[in-house]
Amino acid sequence: MSTDCIVHVVQGAVKGQQKVSSVFSKKKFYAFQGIPYAKPPVGLLRFKDPQQCESWSGVRDALSEPEICPQKHIILREVLGNEDCLYLNVYTPQLPNEASTLKAVMVWIHGGGFSFGSGNTDLHGPDYLMEQDVVLVTLNYRVGAFGFLSLENNDVPGNAGLKDQLMALRWVQQNIARFGGDPNNVTLFGESAGGASVHYHLLSPLSKGLFKRAIIQSASCTNQWALLSNAKERTFRLGEILGLQTENPGELLKFLQQVPSLDIVNSQFKTLTSVDKRNTLAFPFVPSIEVPGTGHNFLTIHPKTALRQGHFAHIPIMIGVTSKEGMVLLNDIPHTTEYFKVLDSNFERIVPLNIGLPNDSMERAVEKLKHLYFGDKSISWETLTHYIDFFGDILFYLGVNETVKAHAKLSKAPLYCYEFTYEGNLGMLKNVLKMKYPEGIDLSGVAHADDLGYIFKQNIPGLPTLEPGSEDEKVITRVTKMWTEFAKTGNPNAPGLGVKWESVSRNKLCYLEIGKSMKMVNGLPHSKRVEFWEKLLNPALKEKL
Incomplete structure (x- = not known):
């Protein structure tokens, strides 16, 4: 050497x-x-x-x-x-x-x-x-x-x-x-x-x-x-x-x-x-x-x-999420039909005590939450995607959206928000879940950490490999260009992206959807559900429910 x-x-x-x-x-x-x-x-x-x-x-x-x-x-x-x-x-x-x-x-x-x-x-x-x-x-x-x-x-x-x-x-x-x-x-x-x-x-x-x-x-x-x-x-x-x-x-x-x-x-x-x-x-x-x-x-x-x-x-900050962060729970806890039946009968048990719901209206808030996510349906394999959304909101989206709003309100530095929605072959958690659970279960969306397969080369035996010229390769190139352009200049708008990634401001909340194609979206990811939570957690807004 x-x-x-x-x-x-x-x-x-x-x-x-x-x-x-x-x-x-x-x-x-x-x-x-x-x-x-x-x-x-x-x-x-x-x-x-x-x-x-x-x-x-x-x-x-x-x-x-x-x-x-x-x-x-x-x-x-x-x-x-x-x-x-x-x-x-x-x-x-x-x-x-x-x-x-x-x-x-x-x-x-x-x-x-x-x-x-x-x-x-x-x-x-x-x-x-x-x-x-x-x-x-x-x-x-x-x-x-x-x-x-x-x-x-x-x-x-x-x-x-x-x-x-x-x-x-x-x-x-x-x-x-x-x-x-x-x-x-x-x-x-x-x-x-x-x-x-x-x-x-x-x-x-x-x-x-x-x-x-x-x-x-x-x-x-x-x-x-x-x-x-x-x-x-x-x-x-x-x-x-x-x-x-x-x-x-x-x-x-x-x-x-x-x-x-x-x-x-x-x-x-x-x-x-x-x-x-x-x-x-x-x-x-x-x-x-x-x-x-x-x-x-x-x-x-x-x-x-x-x-x-x-x-x-x-x-300058970039901050974002994947489209189905809550899917991580399926890896941490083995889910079965019987498990879902227990949760459905005791929904209040999966609403965190420390999340800030007022004690005097906890029962009513739990009812509203169950209706928001599941309507008149039971928690089951049929409503799995709503169950994933429930935990995605609690574990990730509530905190991330709160952070975006706080930085946008008080910081003068650029702030860029995104949601990663591209479903390719390189998501490690999704591949693991497909091996754990039977076919036919709705695992659509991008799981927690599955964006990493498009930033880093993952060297784990048994996972799909990158095919030259594939859509996965195009997404890797696009994502790594944005990430590194931001590192070089503080602005992720690398040449040839085909869309301008706009920054968030106090008066304009927006994010870039990173999918097979890319587009700007008004608001913040999953904002409708998150805003429902915010009203539940803020007594001053309760009358708006």
Whole structure:
């Protein structure tokens, strides 16, 4: 391997390798995988805020992907990973020389409910984005209890996983120019929990100045599942499940730091109560509001308060959803005819208690909601698409639309909204659901995370492959051009799109529908149902129902 693949970062030298894209133009690019950006969070550093990465001597190989952080793998359903997992990957079409111009940088935050996932190429292959002449950074951050356990004190203030991401962004500022990337032109983007993370970075003073633009896919930090209100209580509950009952935070921390990581992964979901599950808190350890003055605080006020008061970075934003986000529930919970019968008889059980419906009119509100989604029909396979819409609204659309309106009202920076409606062959979740459920079930629409197959090359055996010249290929080209044009200029209107993507303003809500063709639509995605919810949740608007 030539010395051209050796890059000297602040911490030491790393050796990468030249690769060739497996799609489109077979473009050559450089890959540097498994570069440490923080000290391994092991031993007494477990649960703690990340520490600066130590330097090394000689040349460190960056030739293979790092191990993922400890988790139950979303596909294999096995507990995998290593706590020494704070590494990132850099993919660049060109290493710098005297004649080269630094390129726009896109830093990807993976999803996974803050409980699983990684930046690796099984789901996030760089091939498509390399065609668009940007530098891509993907990374691992601590998930589950390792990343989001909190004692609400100086020892463990919480949100270590978000602070891992922050540390990676600081590493990018220090080092990305050495890979041909422009540290002054960084776009932070992510999907699901990664999208919520991007939104949290927009709110956090600690992230100020570390990125210039943001893309939020299928999430908002105002979604119910993205914020934990009883983090300290849950930490003590985890200790009890693992064998220690104490009221002493120091004793609990010492105990938990000695428990095998496998036991923590297997026990953390047992901390979820029946109330948690009804409140759509599907993941036990997620971001929380930190107690001010406990270390370097990432988040000390409620996200909705920050939005309402305009305490967020006023930078260009793209934000959007897929057409059937709620389909993710079919993967998380096995659905049967009997299950639907139970839900139909007890519809109130799937209306979250913490969503904000007034207690004095809860029964009437539940009746109205059931009629809105199902009319006079029962919850069944026949009404599956309405069931999916119900959970799509609760889990995603309510929060995303609220976020769009808040930013449009107070920010002067451009804001672009979209809905991804193209149903192709590269949606991973849709393909998984087709294998899980019998033929004839209505799985129309674009499931949660299925847009990722048109941004990243996914390398999972058994999934459909990209056919040259196919409609899928055309959509990939179109989407990656818009995403990267936004990263380069702050405006997603790349040449040749055939439609002008208009920005949202306080006085004009609109979005781009990204389907087989593209068109602008007035309003926001699923606005009719979302507005019904907003009137239910706002007593001042109840008389309009």
